[in-house]
Structure formats: structure tokens, C-alpha cells
Amino acid sequence: MQTYDLxxxxxxxxxxxxxxxxxxLQVYYGNNRQASxxxxxxxxxxxxxxxxxxxxxxxxxxxxxxxNRLNDRIARVQGEIMYRNTNINSxxxxxxxxxKHIGMVFQKPNPFAKSISENITFALxxxxxxxxxxxxxxxxxxxxxxxxxxxxxxxxxxxxxxLSGGQQQRLCIARAIAMKPDILLLDEPASALDPISTTKLExxxxxxxxxxxxxxxxxxxxxxxxxxxxxxxxxxxxxxEYDQTEKIFQTPKIQATHDYVTGNFG
Amino acid sequence: MTPNQxxxxxxxxxxxxxxxxxxxxxxxxxxxxxxxxxxISWHFLTSPSSPFSAxxxxxxxxxxxxxxxxxxxxxxxxLALGSAIYLAEYAGNNWRTGLIRTAIEVLSSLPSVVVGLFxxxxxxxxxxxxxxxxxxxxxxxxxxxPLLVRSIEGSLHAVPDTQREAGMALGLSSWRTIRSIxxxxxxxxxxxxxxxxxGRVFGEAAALIYTxxxxxxxxxxxxxxxxxxxxxxNPMRPAETLAVHIWxxxxxxxxxDAISISAGxxxxxxxxxxxxxFGARAIGAHMYKKMTGGK
Amino acid sequence: xxxxxxxLTAPSKASxxxxxxxxxxYTCIAAIIILVISILYFITSRGIATFTTNHVSLWQFLxxxxxxxxxxxxxxxxxxxxxxxxxxxxSVTILAALVATxxxxxxxxxxxxxxxxxxxxxxxxxxxLLVGIPSVVYGFIGxxxxxxxxxxxxxxxxxxxxxxTIVLFVMVLPTITSLSVDALRAVPTYFRSASLALGATRFQxxxxxxxxxxxxxxxxxxxxxxARAFGEALAVQMVIGNAVLMPRNLVTxxxxxxxxxxxxxxxxxxxxxxxxxxxxxxxxLLLMSLVFNLxxxxxxxxxxxxx
Numbered sequence: 001m002q003t004y005d006l007x008x009x010x011x012x013x014x015x016x017x018x019x020x021x022x023x024x025l026q027v028y029y030g031n032n033r034q035a036s037x038x039x040x041x042x043x044x045x046x047x048x049x050x051x052x053x054x055x056x057x058x059x060x061x062x063x064x065x066x067x068n069r070l071n072d073r074i075a076r077v078q079g080e081i082m083y084r085n086t087n088i089n090s091x092x093x094x095x096x097x098x099x100k101h102i103g104m105v106f107q108k109p110n111p112f113a114k115s116i117s118e119n120i121t122f123a124l125x126x127x128x129x130x131x132x133x134x135x136x137x138x139x140x141x142x143x144x145x146x147x148x149x150x151x152x153x154x155x156x157x158x159x160x161x162x163l164s165g166g167q168q169q170r171l172c173i174a175r176a177i178a179m180k181p182d183i184l185l186l187d188e189p190a191s192a193l194d195p196i197s198t199t200k201l202e203x204x205x206x207x208x209x210x211x212x213x214x215x216x217x218x219x220x221x222x223x224x225x226x227x228x229x230x231x232x233x234x235x236x237x238x239x240x241e242y243d244q245t246e247k248i249f250q251t252p253k254i255q256a257t258h259d260y261v262t263g264n265f266g
Numbered sequence: 267m268t269p270n271q272x273x274x275x276x277x278x279x280x281x282x283x284x285x286x287x288x289x290x291x292x293x294x295x296x297x298x299x300x301x302x303x304x305x306i307s308w309h310f311l312t313s314p315s316s317p318f319s320a321x322x323x324x325x326x327x328x329x330x331x332x333x334x335x336x337x338x339x340x341x342x343x344x345l346a347l348g349s350a351i352y353l354a355e356y357a358g359n360n361w362r363t364g365l366i367r368t369a370i371e372v373l374s375s376l377p378s379v380v381v382g383l384f385x386x387x388x389x390x391x392x393x394x395x396x397x398x399x400x401x402x403x404x405x406x407x408x409x410x411x412p413l414l415v416r417s418i419e420g421s422l423h424a425v426p427d428t429q430r431e432a433g434m435a436l437g438l439s440s441w442r443t444i445r446s447i448x449x450x451x452x453x454x455x456x457x458x459x460x461x462x463x464x465g466r467v468f469g470e471a472a473a474l475i476y477t478x479x480x481x482x483x484x485x486x487x488x489x490x491x492x493x494x495x496x497x498x499x500n501p502m503r504p505a506e507t508l509a510v511h512i513w514x515x516x517x518x519x520x521x522x523d524a525i526s527i528s529a530g531x532x533x534x535x536x537x538x539x540x541x542x543x544f545g546a547r548a549i550g551a552h553m554y555k556k557m558t559g560g561k
Numbered sequence: 562x563x564x565x566x567x568x569l570t571a572p573s574k575a576s577x578x579x580x581x582x583x584x585x586x587y588t589c590i591a592a593i594i595i596l597v598i599s600i601l602y603f604i605t606s607r608g609i610a611t612f613t614t615n616h617v618s619l620w621q622f623l624x625x626x627x628x629x630x631x632x633x634x635x636x637x638x639x640x641x642x643x644x645x646x647x648x649x650x651x652s653v654t655i656l657a658a659l660v661a662t663x664x665x666x667x668x669x670x671x672x673x674x675x676x677x678x679x680x681x682x683x684x685x686x687x688x689x690l691l692v693g694i695p696s697v698v699y700g701f702i703g704x705x706x707x708x709x710x711x712x713x714x715x716x717x718x719x720x721x722x723x724x725x726t727i728v729l730f731v732m733v734l735p736t737i738t739s740l741s742v743d744a745l746r747a748v749p750t751y752f753r754s755a756s757l758a759l760g761a762t763r764f765q766x767x768x769x770x771x772x773x774x775x776x777x778x779x780x781x782x783x784x785x786x787x788a789r790a791f792g793e794a795l796a797v798q799m800v801i802g803n804a805v806l807m808p809r810n811l812v813t814x815x816x817x818x819x820x821x822x823x824x825x826x827x828x829x830x831x832x833x834x835x836x837x838x839x840x841x842x843x844x845x846l847l848l849m850s851l852v853f854n855l856x857x858x859x860x861x862x863x864x865x866x867x868x
Binding site: 269270272273276277279280281283284286287288290291294295297298344345346347348349351352353355356366369370371372373375376377378379380381383384386387388391408411415437438439440441442444445465466468469470471472475476509510512513516517525528529532535536539540543 | 574575576578579581582583585586587588589590592593594596597598599600601603604607663664667668670671675680684687689690691693694695696697698700701702704705706731734761762763764765767768788791792793794795798799819822823824826827831840843846847850851853854
Binding site: 030068070096097098099100103104105106108110111112113122123126127172175176179 | 429434435439450
């Protein structure tokens with residue numbers, strides 16, 4: 001692999017209202033001295049889609065999973081994650097509250113072995129929403145927002161495991177947005193899906209930006225350029241370039257980014 | 267000898283050895299069933315034993331075995347579940363966990379007679395529980411715990427990590443995730459493990475002869491008050507189980523029809539354990555099918 | 562705005578649930594640890610009383626051939642020689658393992674390499690069934706079939722090391738077999754295909770590649786079997802004869818550590834020498850099970866197949 005100067009970076013701060021930002025985030029796995037993620041400082045604009053791209057092992061998933069403290073059990077995360085003027089990467093923070101505001105959807109669809117509606121109502125109940133009607137209302141709205149309602153509205157009591165992969169993934173999105181989060185993190189949500197399901201998913205995500213801030217990790221550069229407003233390029237645990245998506249793909253400032261988006265990488 | 271000849275001979279040798287093993291098993295089962303079945307009758311199953319004359323049954327022993335099994339499971343299951351949850355969900359990858367695992371391995375490798383003697387020392391003697399169902403159930407719990415912990419932990423591990431992540435990402439506490447998502451998903455495996463361990467507990471005798479004792483006092487099956495001395499539910503009475511009974515009539519040699527009683531009792535023991543084994547498989551498969559929506 | 566900030570730092574229902582969960586599971590695991598420590602402590606403290614309270618020398622205990630703790634010998638010392646039981650316990654254990662191992666490995670090979678489909682389908686339940694048979698049933702069959710058969714062949718009572726070995730052989734067979742199956746299955750398929758592709762016969766592959774690759778785990782399987790045989794009490798007690806005599810051959814009555822314990826611990830009075838001496842036997846059992854455990858760990862650590 002070609003070596004690039006990792007200190008050579010170009011990172012902008014979006015002029016829009018910022019929903020979430022990180023300052024010098026470092027991630028260490030296990031007892032490693034070597035950081036898997038170094039000095040990541042990014043700001044994510046509200047009601048926009050930001051894409052995180054980069055080769056496998058570049059640290060983009062690690063970074064994403066740190067944002068809602070999901071790495072707590074397996075890694076040490078240093079630095080600041082600012083959300084609503086609060087550093088949520090502090091030991092004093094109630095991580096369960098954080099995760100209610102910052103939802104997440106994973107690479108592989110992971111519905112619970114419960115019915116479709118229970119998949120959504122389960123966390124609502126745990127969060128203390130005792131009103132049945134309110135819960136059912138949320139099932140309907142979230143499934144509609146995730147563009148799944150029409151396909152499953154007659155089978156809400158069927159096992160979620162009987163759905164197709166694409167449907168399961170949209171159910172997982174519905175499950176996440178039923179909690180009414182501010183921010184939605186998506187870790188390669190389309191990697192296990194076929195092209196038609198992927199297109200549906202992208203349309204859904206676009207529509208969701210009316211109410212949610214979305215940060216998405218993707219392997220697929222076309223996908224990043226189709227849906228995102230901003231794009232960050234990750235390389236070997238560093239954020240190399242962060243700018244508006246058009247600029248990243250058309251006039252990248254950094255050599256590594258240029259090589260990656262033109263396919264001359266590695 | 268050419269390599270091909272060696273190959274043929276070696277294969278034959280292996281086949282013969284396998285055949286012998288199969289014959290041994292068939293002999294064992296045949297012996298137990300052919301000798302035992304003729305002695306199993308309604309009278310045998312429902313009358314009390316008579317140590318000094320022929321014609322005694324195994325009613326009380328059979329009941330004691332079942333009662334002891336249930337008590338043992340009531341004590342050991344919650345403990346094993348909690349420990350397995352600790353090991354599968356909370357334990358870090360460090361020396362402390364290593365030490366805990368070693369301790370459990372040591373416990374599982376202890377001969378059951380040593381476990382029984384410890385129960386005798388601590389509960390029968392020190393705590394003055396005497397030879398009692400309770401002492402027996404505690405001793406059997408010690409004997410049962412490591413296996414149960416291991417099987418439950420295995421079932422918990424078999425639930426994919428993505429399910430844990432799903433729960434966490436929704437802001438659920440780990441405890442809630444474990445209780446309401448991981449445990450139900452692991453239930454078929456856990457249940458299979460419990461039933462298989464029940465088979466082992468049911469046939470165990472060495473841990474019991476000095477804890478639950480070797481005598482079967484006359485029980486009153488109409489007395490539902492567990493604090494009465496003669497009530498069948500009293501956990502503080504001595505209780506000879508089926509397995510202990512087989513051992514005792516054979517070693518004491520005062521019962522004239524010891525051989526036929528043991529043969530019948532052995533057959534009953536084996537049948538119950540077989541039922542446990544098949545039951546475990548059937549229930550596990552059925553629940554798995556039901557949970558995955560038939561897929 | 563402020564309300565959300567407050568929620569982010571305040572404990573919630575979820576964090577309280579997590580404390581509950583931790584308390585419950587930590588308590589359970591602590592109970593097991595305390596249990597193991599107290600077993601080790603109680604058996605050890607009872608077991609060493611023979612040497613600390615009754616001042617029997619350890620050497621005399623391990624090498625003496627006379628076991629009669631209630632009476633004194635000509636020199637006025639208590640007769641607590643455990644050697645006959647130690648020898649018998651080790652004899653039946655080693656003999657049973659020696660006989661069972663070839664059978665176990667043959668059955669395992671049959672299930673993994675010779676007839677992997679039907680063999681495994683048929684033999685798996687057979688093995689599980691053998692594991693499930695309670696030890697008193699093995700003892701009973703030993704008493705009614707094996708002992709009379711030996712009596713018929715060699716005369717005498719029929720009980721002794723040979724009867725014990727036969728019963729234990731059947732008992733440890735399933736243990737060793739199922740662990741051997743795991744050991745052989747753990748050898749990657751490409752080991753086999755590579756060897757066969759080089760023109761080796763199946764037996765050459767088994768002998769030179771498979772068994773060698775699986776050797777450490779096969780050894781652990783055998784040690785597991787030995788641990789089970791060494792600690793088995795009732796089945797052996799029913800066929801060994803229970804006379805504390807140095808075994809002169811395989812067919813005279815003798816006694817193992819476990820059989821002596823089960824026969825006599827109820828007939829002695831707590832705190833007296835005859836009782837303490839029995840606890841010392843229990844201590845030997847405990848220590849041996851630790852030794853087996855240690856052996857399994859040592860071999861297991863070396864034998865991991867890296868792929």
C-alpha cells in the first residue's frame with residue numbers, strides 16, 4: 001500500500017447548526033497502546049446526512065460506535081463528544097439516556113425474536129411509555145417513516161424473523177426512530193442487502209433527514225455521493241479529509257482521498 | 267505388507283472394536299430391560315419397601331428421587347443462571363475471570379463422593395440438619411452446579427452479539443437486555459441443559475448416602491403440611507432415593523429379593539433417564555422452531 | 562434543553578436496573594467461589610487431622626500396608642497404612658483407561674473418519690445413553706454379571722481389581738469417546754485432504770496425521786476418563802470386595818480409597834482417629850482430582866491447533 005502523510009489533513013466545520021461534534025477522539029482496543037482511532041475532530045450538521053467512508057480497518061466503524069458509547073465494553077475512548085453542550089464521553093454520563101437520543105442501526109439486520117410490533121414496543125415499554133395507544137401510534141408512525149408500513153401492516157403480530165433481509169433492516173430503522181432520537185447512526189446498513197432493497201433504504205434515509213440527523217458508515221462510494229451532504233474520509237485511524245460531499249468526490253484536497261475516490265487506492 | 271493391506275486390516279480392527287462397544291451397550295440395555303421389566307408392576311411402584319422380607323416396592327424411593335430432584339433444581343437453577351450470566355455477560359477477559367473459571371472446573375472435577383462428604387460434614391453435622399432431603403438437595407446442587415453453569419453459559423454465548431447490541435443501542439440496560447432478549451433467545455438451550463442435568467441428578471447416589479441418608483421412613487401422602495414429621499413434603503426427613511436403594515439392598519444383603527428389586531429399580535431408573543433425554547431433545551427442537559417462526 | 566442535559570447526567574431506571582443485575586449475578590458467582598473454597602478448606606482441615614492431631618507420620622500413612630485405625634500395632638502405633646487402597650485405586654484407574662482408550666479412539670475414528678454419516682448418527686445416541694446410565698446400575702450389573710463370571714473363571718469370590726476394571730472400563734468409555742470425537746473433529750479437514758492427496762492410505766492418514774495432530778486433546782480425553790474412574794465410588798465399591806488388603810493379584814478382594822470411604826465413614830465417630838484417617842483418604846481423592854485438573858490444563862495449553 002502506498003504511504004501517505006497522515007498529518008496532511010483538510011477538515012472543515014460546517015456552517016450549519018451542529019447536532020454532534022467530537023474533539024480529538026482516541027480509541028484504544030483492549031490493552032493496546034496503539035490507538036485504533038487518532039485525534040478525530042468532526043462536527044455533524046443537523047438534519048443532514050454525513051457519510052463516513054474509507055477502506056476496511058480505517059477506523060470509521062470504531063469511530064461511529066464510540067458516538068453512542070457502544071464501545072464502552074470493549075475499548076477505551078478518550079476525547080470529547082459534545083451533544084447539547086454536554087460532553088457525553090464522560091464517566092458521569094448516563095449512557096442509557098445517551099443511546100435514547102442517539103439511535104443506531106447495524107450492518108446486519110438484528111431484529112429480536114419477537115413479533116414485528118413487539119420489536120418496536122419493547123424498548124418503548126422499557127423506556128416507561130405505559131400508554132398502549134401511544135405505543136401503537138409510534139409503531140405505525142415509525143413503520144411509515146421507515147417505509148415498511150404498507151408491507152407489514154396486516155402482519156404486525158408475525159415473527160420479525162420471517163421478514164426478508166431488507167424488510168428486517170427497515171424494521172430495525174423503525175425500531176430506532178420509534179424512540180424519537182435526535183441522531184441516527186448507521187453502520188453500513190445496506191451491506192447485507194440486495195440492490196432493490198438498498199435503493200428503498202436510501203430513499204427512506206433521505207426522507208428521514210426532515211426530522212433526524214444521520215451519520216452513516218458506508219463502503220459504497222456511490223451511495224455516499226447519492227445521499228450525503230458531507231463526507232469524511234478515514235485512513236488508518238485518522239480523519240484525513242472532511243468537507244461537503246461534492247468537494248470530496250470532485251475536488252479532493254488530499255492525495256489519499258483523491259486516490260480512494262478515483263479507485264487508485266491500495 | 268503393503269500400505270493397502272495395512273489399511274484394510276486397520277479398518278477391520280476398528281470395525282471390530284466398534285462392534286464390541288455396540289454389543290456391550292446392547293448387552294447392558296438388554297440385561298437391564300429383560301431382567302428388570304418382569305419385576306415392574308403396579309404393586310412394585312406403589313408399595314413401600316420392606317427391608318427384611320420379600321415383595322417390597324419402591325414407592326417412597328421413587329417419590330424421594332423426584333422430590334429431591336425438584337428441590338435440587340429449585341436451588342441450583344437460579345444460582346447457576348446468575349453465575350452463567352456473570353460469566354457470559356459481565357466477566358471481563360482478565361485473571362479474575364480465569365480464576366473463577368478454574369474454581370468451577372475444580373468443582374466439576376471433584377468426585378461426587380467428596381462433594382457428598384463435604385455436605386455431610388457441613389450440613390448434616392455442623393449445621394445439624396441431619397440426614398435430610400434438604401442436606402441431600404444442597405449436596406446435589408454442588409454436584410450439579412458446574413455442569414449447569416457451563417451449559418447455560420454455552421446457550422447464552424450462542425445468542426449472537428448483534429442481539430445485545432440491538433438492545434444496548436435502544437438505551438436498554440444490560441440487565442434488561444439479558445433478561446428480556448438474550449434469555450428468551452437462549453431458552454431452548456437452557457431448558458435442554460436443565461433436563462439433561464436432571465437425568466444425572468436423578469441417578470446420583472454417592473453424594474446422597476451421607477446427606478439424604480439411607481432410610482425411608484413411612485410417609486403419609488395425605489399430610490400436606492411440610493412441617494409435620496411424617497408428611498411426604500417434609501424436607502427435613504431422611505430420604506433414601508431409588509439409586510441409593512439399589513446400592514443399599516445390594517451391599518447390606520438383608521433383603522431376600524434384593525436382586526429382583528434392584529433389577530426392577532434399575533429399569534425404572536433407566537426409563538426415567540431415557541425419558542429425560544428424549545424430552546430434552548424434543549422440547550429444545552420444538553421451542554427453537556416456535557421461536558424462529560418456523561423458519 | 563436543560564432538561565435533556567439533566568437527564569443525560571442523572572441516573573435513570575435503566576442504570577438502577579443494571580445495578581440490580583450486577584448485584585444478582587455477582588452474588589451467585591461469589592456463592593460458587595465461597596463454596597469451592599470451603600470444600601477445599603473443610604476437607605483439607607479434616608484430612609490433615611490424622612497427621613496434626615493424631616501424629617501419624619505422613620510416610621507411614623502413604624507406605625503402610627496395615628489398615629486398622631482402631632487398634633495399635635506391636636510398637637503401640639495406630640495402623641493407618643493407606644498403601645493398599647492407593648495401589649488399588651491407581652490400578653483400577655490405569656487399567657480401565659488402558660483398556661478403554663483403544664475402544665474409545667476406534668469408536669471416535671469410526672464416527673469422524675470411517676463412517677462419518679451413519680456411524681455418527683447411530684453411535685452418538687449410543688454414547689450419550691452410556692453416559693446417562695447411573696453408576697449404581699453399572700455397579701449392580703457388575704455385581705450380578707461380572708463378579709459371578711470371574712468367580713466362575715478364576716474361583717474365589719470374583720470381586721477384586723479385575724471386576725473393578727471391567728466396570729470402570731464401561732463407565733469411562735463414553736467419557737473418553739465423546740472427548741476423542743471432539744479432538745478428532747477439531748483437526749481441520751485440509752489436514753486429511755492434504756495427506757490423502759499425497760497418496761497416503763486412510764490408515765496412514767489416520768495414524769501419521771490425524772492422531773498426531775489430535776494427540777494432546779486425545780491425552781486430555783484419557784485423563785478426563787481417569788479422573789472419573791479414580792473418583793467413582795459406588796459402582797467400584799459394589800464389585801471390589803472391600804477388604805483392606807494389599808492386592809496380590811487381579812481377582813482377590815481389595816479396597817479403593819472411595820470404597821473404603823463410602824463403606825466406613827458412617828461407622829466411625831467424628832474426631833476419632835479411625836474417622837480422621839478416612840478424611841485423609843478423602844483428602845487424597847481431592848488432591849488427585851486437582852492433579853488431574855492441572856494435567857488437563859497443562860496439556861490443553863500446549864495442544865491448541867492453530868489454523
